Amino acid sequence: MISCFRQIQILNIVKQSNDKFPNATKLTFCDDFEVPRDFIILDSNHIFPLKKITKLSIECHHFSFEQLIELLQFTSNVHTLKLDSIIILHRNNSNLIQQNPLTQLVSETNIITKVTIHKEITLEKIQLLTAVFRRMEKLTITLFKQDLESIAHFLLSKPNNDTRYLFSSWISKQRSDLMIILINLIRSKKLCDYILKVIN
Secondary structure, eight states, X not given: OHHHHHHHHXXXXXXXXXXXXXXXXXXXXXXXXXXXXXXXXXXXXXXXXXXXOOEEEEOOTTOBHHHHHXXXXXXXTOOEXXXXXXXXXXXXXXXXXXXXXXXXXXXXHOOOOEEEEEEEEOHHHHHHXXXXXXXXXXXXXXXXXXXXXXXXXXXXXXXXXXXXXXXXXXXXXXXXXXXXXXXXXXXXXXXXXXXXXXXX
8 A cells, every 4th residue: 555655646746747857868767666557658758858868767677668669759869778678568579569560660760879788688689679779889788698699699690780780799797608608609600800808
């Protein structure tokens, strides 16, 4: 009951804040931001000038990729995107999402160049990311050891029209032995010219 009351309080406070943030350029949905789906899409634009937003951060673990697409149609100037994870609703898969007319529109119009995903990611989700964010230049991800080869092969193989602008990939929170696997993979398959740096 306390959580429900707090959620209603937050909604009321935010709704009373119309036109209070006319110069906002960064929008973050925090992990405990629990609001109805319609609120995010319909009311956000009355509170923030969504066209001015250039940095978008989704820290909510329950925020689906489909919701992200709906939001991005109103935030066409976002160039930096940070996601806690990529959640695809159970009834959909990444191919169906890509075939959606709204997704196709967003993939043509967005100018996102920097993408960060904090939680582990799979090849299917990487393929979805690169199909939707075709102008992506820098990608930061965390991945499982068993996914390293397939993801590296996809990102580094030529030609790949969806990754033609990608020049920097960061793999966070990994052990140094994974870098050895990555180096051997790149060399053996002759995937690309590269500079590899291990930080800390």
